[in-house]
Amino acid sequence: MIRSTFFGFEAAKSGLTAAQTGLDVTGNNISNLSTEGYSRQVVDQSATYFGSPSDKLKPSGLLASGLGVTIDAISQTRSDFLDLRYRNASAEDGANQKMNAILGDIEAIFDETQTDGLNAMLEDFNTQLQELSRNAGEVEYSNLARSGAQKVTQTLNQYAEQLSVAYGQTVEEMKISVDDANTLLQKIDTINRSIQVATLQGSPTNELNDTRNLYLDELSSYMDIQVTAHQDGSVSVHTGDAALLDAENHTLVTLSLDDSAEDVRLLADGTALSPSSGAFFGSMQMLNGRGSFAATGENTCRGIPYYQSMLDAFSAELGQALNERNGTGKPLFSGSTADEIEVSEEWLSDPNWITASTESDADKGQNDNILRMIAALDQPRDITPGFTGSFGDFLLSTMGEVAVDTDYTSEISQTSDMVLSTVANQRESVMGVSLNEETVNLLKYQKAFAASSRVITALDEALETIISRMGIVGR
Amino acid sequence: MRLTNSMISGNYLRGLNSNLESLNDLNVKVSAGRKYMKMSEDPASAIKAYGVRRDLTRIELHTDSLNDSLSMLEESENALSALNDVCTNALTQVMQASSGTMSAADRTASADALRSYQEMILGAANTCFSDRYLFGGASFGSMPFTVDGSGNLCYNGENVDTGSFGEEHRYVDIGIGLTYLSDGSVSPQSALDVAYSGTRLLGTGVDEDGLPNNLYNLIGAIADKMESGDLSDIDGYTDKLEACADNVRMQYVGIGEKSNYIEFFTDRLARDEVTASSRQNDLEALTLEEGAIMFSEQQTLYNACLQMGTKLLQPSLLDYLDV
Numbered sequence: 001m002i003r004s005t006f007f008g009f010e011a012a013k014s015g016l017t018a019a020q021t022g023l024d025v026t027g028n029n030i031s032n033l034s035t036e037g038y039s040r041q042v043v044d045q046s047a048t049y050f051g052s053p054s055d056k057l058k059p060s061g062l063l064a065s066g067l068g069v070t071i072d073a074i075s076q077t078r079s080d081f082l083d084l085r086y087r088n089a090s091a092e093d094g095a096n097q098k099m100n101a102i103l104g105d106i107e108a109i110f111d112e113t114q115t116d117g118l119n120a121m122l123e124d125f126n127t128q129l130q131e132l133s134r135n136a137g138e139v140e141y142s143n144l145a146r147s148g149a150q151k152v153t154q155t156l157n158q159y160a161e162q163l164s165v166a167y168g169q170t171v172e173e174m175k176i177s178v179d180d181a182n183t184l185l186q187k188i189d190t191i192n193r194s195i196q197v198a199t200l201q202g203s204p205t206n207e208l209n210d211t212r213n214l215y216l217d218e219l220s221s222y223m224d225i226q227v228t229a230h231q232d233g234s235v236s237v238h239t240g241d242a243a244l245l246d247a248e249n250h251t252l253v254t255l256s257l258d259d260s261a262e263d264v265r266l267l268a269d270g271t272a273l274s275p276s277s278g279a280f281f282g283s284m285q286m287l288n289g290r291g292s293f294a295a296t297g298e299n300t301c302r303g304i305p306y307y308q309s310m311l312d313a314f315s316a317e318l319g320q321a322l323n324e325r326n327g328t329g330k331p332l333f334s335g336s337t338a339d340e341i342e343v344s345e346e347w348l349s350d351p352n353w354i355t356a357s358t359e360s361d362a363d364k365g366q367n368d369n370i371l372r373m374i375a376a377l378d379q380p381r382d383i384t385p386g387f388t389g390s391f392g393d394f395l396l397s398t399m400g401e402v403a404v405d406t407d408y409t410s411e412i413s414q415t416s417d418m419v420l421s422t423v424a425n426q427r428e429s430v431m432g433v434s435l436n437e438e439t440v441n442l443l444k445y446q447k448a449f450a451a452s453s454r455v456i457t458a459l460d461e462a463l464e465t466i467i468s469r470m471g472i473v474g475r
Numbered sequence: 476m477r478l479t480n481s482m483i484s485g486n487y488l489r490g491l492n493s494n495l496e497s498l499n500d501l502n503v504k505v506s507a508g509r510k511y512m513k514m515s516e517d518p519a520s521a522i523k524a525y526g527v528r529r530d531l532t533r534i535e536l537h538t539d540s541l542n543d544s545l546s547m548l549e550e551s552e553n554a555l556s557a558l559n560d561v562c563t564n565a566l567t568q569v570m571q572a573s574s575g576t577m578s579a580a581d582r583t584a585s586a587d588a589l590r591s592y593q594e595m596i597l598g599a600a601n602t603c604f605s606d607r608y609l610f611g612g613a614s615f616g617s618m619p620f621t622v623d624g625s626g627n628l629c630y631n632g633e634n635v636d637t638g639s640f641g642e643e644h645r646y647v648d649i650g651i652g653l654t655y656l657s658d659g660s661v662s663p664q665s666a667l668d669v670a671y672s673g674t675r676l677l678g679t680g681v682d683e684d685g686l687p688n689n690l691y692n693l694i695g696a697i698a699d700k701m702e703s704g705d706l707s708d709i710d711g712y713t714d715k716l717e718a719c720a721d722n723v724r725m726q727y728v729g730i731g732e733k734s735n736y737i738e739f740f741t742d743r744l745a746r747d748e749v750t751a752s753s754r755q756n757d758l759e760a761l762t763l764e765e766g767a768i769m770f771s772e773q774q775t776l777y778n779a780c781l782q783m784g785t786k787l788l789q790p791s792l793l794d795y796l797d798v
Contacts, residue, residue: 033480104515111514112525114507119525123532130536134543134647137616138606365607365616371646371661375653392529399514400522406515421489425482432479435791443796 008459011048011068015452018045018069022445025074029433030442037214039076039431041206045069076206080229082427083213087220087227089420091277094221096413098282103406105166106307109159110402118159119395121151122377129374132356136367142351145370146343149322149332153341156315160308160339167287167304171259174283177222178255178266181280184219185237185245188212189252192234192245199233209233223278242273263288263299292386302405310398311338313384318391321381325373326355480791487784494777501773505766509759524758527751534748537650541741544647544669548734550604551671555727558599558676558690562720565592565694569716572701573709582701589698596691597622600673612643612672619673620691628691635679635689645670649740667737676726678719684711690719 022043032038048067112119128141128148135141191212198205212235219225219237226238234247245252253268264287266273266280275281289303319333319341326332332354335341347353357366378390387394503512514521571577572585600610600620607615612631619631627634646653646666654665678688687693697712 107513107515113509113512113514113521119529123529127532127536130540130648134540135606135615360614363616364614365611366613367645368613368661371648371653371666372655374648375655378653396522396525399525400518403514403518403521406513407518410515421485425486426476428479428482428485429477432477432481434477434479435793437477439792439796 005463007066009456011066012452012455012459014048014068014070015455016449018043018071019445019449019452021071021074022441023449026438026441026445030435030438033433033435033438037210037217038433039078039206039210039213040433041074041076044072044075046072074204074206076209076431078209078213078431079427082423082430083216083227086420086423086427087217087225088277089416089423090217090220091222091224091281093413093416093420094223094279095277095282095285096409096416098279099286100406100409100413102166102170102283102286102304103402103409105169106163106304107402107406109162109166110307110399112399118152118155119392119399121148121155122392122395124148125152126374126377129370129377132354133367133370133374135365136356136370137352137363137365139351142354142356145354146347146351149347150343152318153315153333153343156311156338156341159311160337163304163308163311164339167308170283170287170304171257171264174264174280174287175257177279177283178257181219181222182255184215185252185255188215188219188235188237189245189247191215192247195233205233221279223273223275223280239273239275242268242271244268292384302401307398307402308338310384312336314338314391314394314398315341317381317383321376322373325369325376326353327358330355484788487787491777491780491784494773494780498770498773498777501766501770504761505763505770508761508763508766510761511759520758524755527755527758530751531748531755533650534744534751537648538741538744538748540647540649541667541737541744544667545734545737545741547604547607547609547669548730548737550602551609552727552730552734554599554602554609555676555723555730558596558723559720559727561592561595561599562690562716562723565589565697566713566716566720568592569697569709569713573706573713579704582704582706586698586701589694589701593691593694593698596677596694597628600677600691610671610673610676612670612674613645615645620677628689630673630677630679635674635677636681636687636692638679640672640674640679643670643672643674644668650744651740667740676723678722682715686711686715688719690723693719 022045025041025043029040046069047065048070049065050067110117125145125148128145132141132145191208195205195208195212198208216225216227216235216237223239225244228236228238230236230247235245236243236247237245243251243253244255255273256267258265258267264284266275266284275284285299285301286303287305288299289301289306290298290309291300291302291306293306293309294300315338316336319331319336323331323333330346330353331344332347333341334344344353355369357364358369360366378392380389380393382388383391383394387397389397504510511517511521568585568588572582577585597620601618602609603618608617608619611617611619614631617631621629621632623629623634627636629635630638630640633640644661644663645668646661647669649667652665654662656662677690680688682688687696693712693715697709697716700706700709700712
C-alpha cells in the first residue's frame with residue numbers, strides 16, 4: 001500500500017498541537033499555583049488510532065498506525081474519596097470548634113483562676129457571717145454580712161446574665177451561619193446549572209467544578225452533607241435523609257433557625273433537621289443541652305441551659321436554706337432563680353433583719369442563729385438530684401464540670417483539626433500544583449514541541465528533495 | 476507522597492504558628508508566674524487549687540477568730556486581776572474590823588471602803604471590750620450587771636440571789652467542724668465556747684446560813700453589818716468572803732488554761748497554713764527556673780523554625796534552570 005505524501009505532516013502537526021496544549025496547561029497550572037481550591041489539570045493524550053466496529057471501514061496496513069497524537073481531554077486530578085473524607089472531617093471539626101468556642105465562653109464566666117467569682121464571693125459571705133457571729137447585734141457587722149450576701153446575689157445575677165448573653169450570641173451567630181449556608185446552597189445550585197449547560201455543549205467544566213467544590217467544602221463545616229454526582233455534571237446535596245439541593249428534581253430548600261421554642265431548631269423549608277455534626281450540630285448541642293436536667297428525648301449534652309439550671313438550683317437552695325434559718329416570714333432573699341435572686345427588701349432596709357439569735361433580742365448580742373447559718377452553708381444538702389454536698393462543694397463541682405468539658409472539647413477539637421489538616425494534605429497531594437513537577441512538564445512539552453517542529457523540517461526537506469532535486473539529471 | 480508547594484508552605488505556616496503560640500503561651504505563664512491561666516488547661520489542679528484557696532481563707536478567718544477570743548481572754552484576765560486585788564483589800568478590811576478594836580467611826584469608814592469596793596467589782600464585772608461585755612455570758616450586747624431600784628444586784632435582769640441561772644454558752648467557729656446536737660444546740664467539741672458567765676464570776680444564790688454567794692452582795696452585807704455595829708457573827712462572813720476570794724483567784728489562775736487551749740489551735744492553724752500555702756504553690760505557681768528553661772527551649776525551636784523557612788520555601792527546580 002502506498003503512503004500518502006503528507007501523511008507524516010499530519011502526525012507531526014498533531015504532536016505540535018499536543019505539545020502546545022501541554023505548554024498552555026502547564027502555564028495555567030503555574031499561574032494557579034496559589035489559587036485556593038484549584039485542582040491541577042493534566043492533558044490526557046493518546047496515540048491516534050482508527051477505531052471502528054465495522055471491518056469495512058477499518059483501515060489496514062500502514063494506515064492503521066503512525067497517525068500521531070490525540071488530545072482526549074484536559075482533566076482534573078481529584079479524588080472523590082478524599083473529598084468525601086475531607087468533608088466528613090470538616091463537619092466533625094466544625095462541630096468541635098464551635099463547642100469549644102462556646103464552652104470557652106462558659107468557662108470564662110465560671111473561671112476564677114485569675115479573678116474572684118462566685119466561689120470567692122460565697123467564701124466572703126461566710127467570712128462576713130463569722131465576723132457577725134463574733135459581733136452579733138452590732139449593726140455595722142450586720143451591714144457587712146448583708147453586703148456579703150449582696151455580692152453573692154449580684155454575682156449570681158451577673159453569671160446568669162453572662163450565660164444568657166452567650167446564649168443570645170450563639171443564636172445570632174448561628175443565624176448568620178444559616179444565611180451563609182443558604183447562600184452557599186444557592187451558589188451551588190447556580191453552578192450546577194452552568195455545569196449542566198456546559199456539559200451539554202461539551203465545554204470544559206474544570207474551573208466550575210473547582211468553585212463548586214470550594215462551596216461544598218465550606219458547607220460541610222456547617223453540617224454533615226452527602227454529595228451525589230449526576231450524569232449531567234450536577235450534584236445533589238443531602239444531610240441525613242433530608243435533601244437540601246436535589247439537582248434531578250430541581251428543588252432547593254431554604255434553611256432557617258427557629259428560636260421561639262425552648263429548644264432551638266434548624267428548619268429546612270419548615271421541616272426540622274437534625275444534623276449529626278458540623279458547626280450547626282455544635283451550636284445546637286450547646287443551645288439545647290440540658291445535661292442531667294434533660295427530660296426524656298431532650299438533649300443531654302452539658303450546654304448553656306444545663307449551667308443555667310445549675311445556677312438556678314444553687315440560687316433556689318441557697319435562698320431557701322438561709323430564709324428557713326432566718327425564721328418564718330422573715331426572708332433574707334427573694335427570687336429563686338439565678339437571674340432574679342436578690343437580698344430581700346426588708347433586709348435591705350434593716351441590716352438587723354438577719355436573725356442573730358432565736359433565744360433573745362438582737363441587742364443582747366447572742367449569736368446562736370448566725371452560727372446555724374454558717375453551719376447551714378457548709379452542711380451537705382441535695383442541691384440537684386444528682387448532687388449532695390455543701391454550697392461551696394457544689395460550685396467547685398460545677399466549675400470542675402466546665403473545666404473538664406472545656407479541656408475535653410479543646411483536646412478533641414485539636415485532634416479533629418489535625419485530622420482535617422492531614423486529610424487536606426492528602427487531598428492537596430493529589431490535586432495540588434507542584435512547581436517542580438510543572439517545571440519538568442514545561443521542559444517536557446518544550447522539548448516535544450521542538451522535536452515535532454524538527455520532524456516537520458525533516459519531512460519538508462525530504463519533500464524538497466523529491467520536488468526540486470529528483471529527476472534533474474542531464475537538465 | 477507527592478509534595479506540592481502549597482502543602483509545604485501550609486504545613487510550614489501551621490508549624491510556625493503553633494510554635495509562636497506556645498512561645499506566647501509560655502511568655503504569659505512566666506510573666507504571671509502561674510502554671511495555667513485558665514482552669515481548663517489543668518482542671519484537676521485548678522479545682523484542687525480552689526479548694527486550697529478556700530482552706531486558706533478559712534484558716535485566716537479562724538486564726539482571726541482565735542486571736543479575737545484570745546484578746547478577749549486577756550482582757551478578762553485583767554478584769555480578774557483587778558477583782559482579785561479588790562478581794563484581798565476587802566479581806567484585809569474585814570479582818571481588821573473583826574478584830575473588834577475598831578471605833579464606830581472606823582467601822583463607818585471601813586463600810587464606806589467596802590461600798591467603794593462594791594463599785595469596783597461592778598465595774599470589773601461590767602468590763603466592756605470593743606463593744607462586748609466580757610462577762611455577759613451568752614449575750615455580749617447589754618450590760619450584764621445592774622442594780623435595780625431597791626439596790627438588788629441583777630444579772631441580765633434577774634436578781635442574783637433569788638434568780639435561777641443556767642449554763643451559758645457562746646460558740647465561735649474555729650474550723651473544727653461545727654456540728655449540732657439533736658436538740659439543736661452546738662456540739663461543745665465542735666466549736667470554741669467563749670462565754671464567760673457573770674454568774675460564775677461573782678456567784679449566785681444564798682448558802683444554808685443565808686449568806687449570799689455573790690461577792691458583790693456579800694461585801695454589801697458585810698458593810699451593812701459594820702454600819703449596824705453588831706459584829707458578833709462577823710466570822711461567818713469572813714469565812715464566806717475568803718471562800719469567794721478563793722473562787723476569784725482560782726478563776727484568775729484558770730484563765731491560763733483556756734489561753735493555752737486557744738494557743739494550741741492557733742499553732743495548729745499556723746502549721747495548716749504553711750501546708751496549704753505550699754500546696755497552693757505546688758498546684759498553681761510556676762517556678763522561675765522551670766519557666767525560663769521551658770521558654771528558652773521554645774525560643775530555640777521557634778528560631779530554628781524561622782531559619783528553616785528561608786531554606787525550605789525559596790528554592791524550586793526553577794531556580795536552577797536556564798529555561
